[in-house]
Structures are given as structure tokens and as C-alpha cells.
Amino acid sequence: MEEANRIYLSEREMPTIWYNIIPDLPRPLDPPLHPGTKEPVTPQDLEPIFPPSLIQQEVSSQRFIDIPGEVLDIYRLWRPSPLYRARRLEKALQTPARIYFKYEGDSPVGSHKPNTAVAQAYYNKKDGTKRLTTETGAGQWGSALSMACHYFGMECTVYMVNVSYRQKPYRRVLMQTWGANVFPSPSENTKTGSDILHETPDSIGSLAIAISEAIEDAVNTPHSKYSLGSVLNHVLLHQTIIGEETKLQLEKVGEKYPDIVIGCVGGGSNFGGMAFPFLRDKIAGTKNFRAIAVEPKSCSTLLTGKYEYDLGDVAGMTPYLKMYTLGHDFIPPGIHAGGLRYHGMAPLVSLLYNAGIIEAQSYKQNEIFDSAVLFTKTEAILPAPESAHAIKAAIEEAKKCKETGEDKVIVFNLSGNGYLDLGAYDIFVNGGFPEANNGS
Numbered sequence: 001m002e003e004a005n006r007i008y009l010s011e012r013e014m015p016t017i018w019y020n021i022i023p024d025l026p027r028p029l030d031p032p033l034h035p036g037t038k039e040p041v042t043p044q045d046l047e048p049i050f051p052p053s054l055i056q057q058e059v060s061s062q063r064f065i066d067i068p069g070e071v072l073d074i075y076r077l078w079r080p081s082p083l084y085r086a087r088r089l090e091k092a093l094q095t096p097a098r099i100y101f102k103y104e105g106d107s108p109v110g111s112h113k114p115n116t117a118v119a120q121a122y123y124n125k126k127d128g129t130k131r132l133t134t135e136t137g138a139g140q141w142g143s144a145l146s147m148a149c150h151y152f153g154m155e156c157t158v159y160m161v162n163v164s165y166r167q168k169p170y171r172r173v174l175m176q177t178w179g180a181n182v183f184p185s186p187s188e189n190t191k192t193g194s195d196i197l198h199e200t201p202d203s204i205g206s207l208a209i210a211i212s213e214a215i216e217d218a219v220n221t222p223h224s225k226y227s228l229g230s231v232l233n234h235v236l237l238h239q240t241i242i243g244e245e246t247k248l249q250l251e252k253v254g255e256k257y258p259d260i261v262i263g264c265v266g267g268g269s270n271f272g273g274m275a276f277p278f279l280r281d282k283i284a285g286t287k288n289f290r291a292i293a294v295e296p297k298s299c300s301t302l303l304t305g306k307y308e309y310d311l312g313d314v315a316g317m318t319p320y321l322k323m324y325t326l327g328h329d330f331i332p333p334g335i336h337a338g339g340l341r342y343h344g345m346a347p348l349v350s351l352l353y354n355a356g357i358i359e360a361q362s363y364k365q366n367e368i369f370d371s372a373v374l375f376t377k378t379e380a381i382l383p384a385p386e387s388a389h390a391i392k393a394a395i396e397e398a399k400k401c402k403e404t405g406e407d408k409v410i411v412f413n414l415s416g417n418g419y420l421d422l423g424a425y426d427i428f429v430n431g432g433f434p435e436a437n438n439g440s
């Protein structure tokens with residue numbers, strides 16, 4: 001075993017394909033249904049919202065899809081991202097397990113989100129879109145799309161969930177620096193937003209509300225389309241570069257195969273991006289390992305939600321998707337892992353969970369931050385609160401290895417850094433979160 005701490009790939013070793021898991025699923029996905037007729041949606045139904053290239057990608061049955069050169073050029077600003085061996089964390093836990101983490105926090109906005117933002121902006125530009133609208137929770141997605149739109153010369157309007165708009169002002173500034181227009185959601189810009197404000201003037205907002213606003217805006221404004229940062233098949237597709245790189249990096253360092261692959265789940269994109277390239281082997285029956293999706297206790301979609309058709313937003317602007325859901329009008333508590341406050345789950349991740357191919361775990365906010373602080377003290381990177389869910393699960397598995405003496409290989413995705421989440425750390429290191437906001 002090579003004694004590396006950081007395992008790099010050169011720019012030339014960067015994968016040039018995305019992996020589409022659709023043709024390898026154990027059973028076909030249930031089709032999205034039209035919100036009005038409840039009939040399967042047609043590509044024409046989606047054209048007011050998405051550009052033709054992305055509609056095509058959403059239902060593609062091609063296993064590997066070439067990453068366009070212009071997208072690769074922008075990826076090279078921060079990709080390939082490093083894989084780290086968490087030696088100091090292993091030592092602190094006195095575990096025989098070998099823990100690796102893939103670090104997506106080195107991207108320009110501090111998370112994995114630009115992997116799809118750049119791709120979506122590219123395809124929109126190619127298809128003639130001049131302006132993109134979107135929602136954002138913690139601001140990670142909004143920043144990624146603001147940057148991507150700027151690179152492709154498009155305007156960008158972002159509806160930011162009100163509680164995060166107030167908790168995380170610096171991400172708003174980042175979006176505005178790239179030239180985006182940012183509104184707290186619910187807003188007066190749309191019918192959905194003003195109806196909600198009429199009933200609940202101090203609404204903390206939710207991703208489901210912000211999505212409705214962004215779609216309503218796109219549909220009613222010429223040359224505008226809408227862009228979603230997670231959940232959809234094409235978004236998870238674009239994120240698979242994470243897992244494809246990780247496979248090469250583990251090989252490079254002499255690891256045969258991971259025993260456990262972990263990611264946090266909000267809408268499912270960073271988890272899917274990390275796990276799907278490995279799951280390709282598991283589904284083919286050539287490898288076996290555990291894939292664990294980690295969610296917050298207070299918004300535990302896989303473990304406590306129902307597997308049924310539900311809307312992706314609050315107002316019924318999106319199709320019905322077959323997914324695990326807490327209900328499209330569920331407003332999750334204002335936990336600091338804003339990116340995990342979503343009522344639904346990617347249909348691809350939902351199907352794999354339902355089929356027993358992946359597992360799920362959930363944790364409370366205080367235990368998440370305990371793990372985040374231990375990670376910062378050992379590995380020195382301050383994790384995003386979302387990513388700390390994956391860290392917590394990795395720590396728990398590593399502790400089990402200590403009990404059993406097994407030297408398992410644990411790989412998790414560190415989806416982002418937390419340097420713009422210091423407000424949350426401030427509360428935690430100076431007394432912790434009150435039980436009422438702990439997500440029990």
C-alpha cells in the first residue's frame with residue numbers, strides 16, 4: 001500500500017465520460033407524470049422548462065455519455081479533485097479501517113454543484129437559452145449556476161430559501177459577484193410566492209417553494225429556462241465524474257475495492273455521483289460493497305418518507321416523480337445543513353433504495369457537528385454541514401471496525417467545505433444547538 005495522503009490524477013487522466021445508470025437499473029424507472037393530467041409527460045410538456053438536449057439526456061439509455069470539450073475545459077479549473085486518506089482521523093478513532101474521502105470542496109464555489117451547473121449552462125447555451133432561473137437552499141447551487149451562467153454569457157436569477165438568505169448572506173454576495181439577481185423566497189415576484197407571503201408573512205421558505213417560483217418565472221419570461229441542482233437523472237449523470245475519478249484514484253493507491261461508499265443526501269446528486277460508478281459493478285454482480293446514503297433526522301426522506309408519486313415543488317409546476325417523499329408541502333426545520341432540506345429524493349436513488357441495493361442512515365444536528373469538529377481537528381478541512389453527515393456515517397462504520405478488528409476500506413464524498421457556514425459553527429462551538437432545533 002502506497003503511503004500517500006493525497007491521491008491526485010493529472011488533468012490528462014481526468015475521465016471524459018459520464019456514467020448513466022439508467023440502462024443498468026434492476027427495473028425501469030416509473031415515468032414522470034404531468035401535474036395536470038397525471039399522464040406520462042412528453043418531451044413537449046417539458047420544453048417550456050428545459051432545453052431539448054437536457055430533456056434528451058434525462059431519458060437517455062446510453063451507458064456512457066461523452067463530456068463536451070467546453071465543459072471539460074471549465075472542469076479543469078478544479079478537476080480532477082483530490083482523494084485524501086484520512087490518516088489522522090483513523091488514528092483518532094484507533095480504527096484498523098482505511099478511510100478515504102473525495103474532496104469536492106476545492107471547486108470555485110466550494111462544493112460538487114459546479115459539475116452539473118457547468119454542463120447545464122453549456123447545453124442551455126447550445127440550445128439558445130439566454131437566461132436561467134433556479135432555486136437555492138444554502139446558496140451552494142445558486143453560486144454554482146451563477147458562475148456557470150457567467151462563463152456562457154447568460155443571465156441568472158436565483159430564488160434563495162428565506163432562512164438561508166438570512167443565515168448565509170455571504171453566498172448571496174458570491175452569487176451577486178458573478179452577476180446573478182438573487183431574491184429571498186417566498187418573494188413577491190411570482191404568484192406562488194406572493195400567495196404564501198399573504199398567508200405567512202414571515203415564512204422561512206423551503207426548496208419546494210423556491211423551485212415553484214423559479215419555474216413560474218422561467219415559464220413566464222421569454223428566452224428563459226429553469227435549471228435544477230439535484231434530483232433529476234441528468235443532474236446525477238453529470239455528478240458521476242466524482243465516482244469515476246475516485247475509482248481511478250483508489251486503483252492508483254493500490255486499493256482493490258471499497259467495502260463501504262458513503263454520501264450525504266439532499267436530493268441525491270453527490271451521493272449518486274460518487275456511488276453510481278461503483279454500483280455499476282455491484283449491479284453487474286462483479287463486486288460487492290455497501291453504499292450508504294446519509295440524511296438529517298429532521299428531514300429523513302428515505303427512512304421515514306413514502307415511496308410514491310409526488311410533486312417536486314409546492315405549487316405543482318413540476319411533474320409528479322416516483323420517489324421517496326415527505327410530502328411536497330412539508331417545511332423542514334431550519335437546520336444548518338440547508339442543502340439537505342428537501343422533501344423528495346432523486347427517482348434514481350429512490351429506486352435503488354427501494355430495491356435494497358443501497359442503505360440509508362440518519363443523524364441529529366448536534367451529532368453531525370460533533371463529527372464535523374472532530375474532522376476539522378484531525379484532517380484540518382472545515383466541512384460543509386451537509387457533508388458532515390457523510391463524515392458521521394464514516395466515523396460510525398470505522399468505530400465498528402475497531403470493535404471487530406476488520407480493516408475495511410471506507411470511502412466517503414466530502415461534498416463541500418463549510419467556510420461560508422461559519423455562522424452555524426459559531427453557534428455550535430459556543431454552546432450547541434437547542435434541542436428544539438436539533439432535528440430529533
Ligand SMILES: *Cc1c(COP(=O)(O)O)cnc(C)c1O
Pocket residue numbers: 110111112113140141229230231264265266267268269270271339340384386387415416417
Ligand atoms: C447541495 C449540497 C448537498 C445536497 O445535495 P445533493 O443533491 O443531495 O448532493 C450536499 N452537500 C453540499 C456541500 C451541497 O452543497
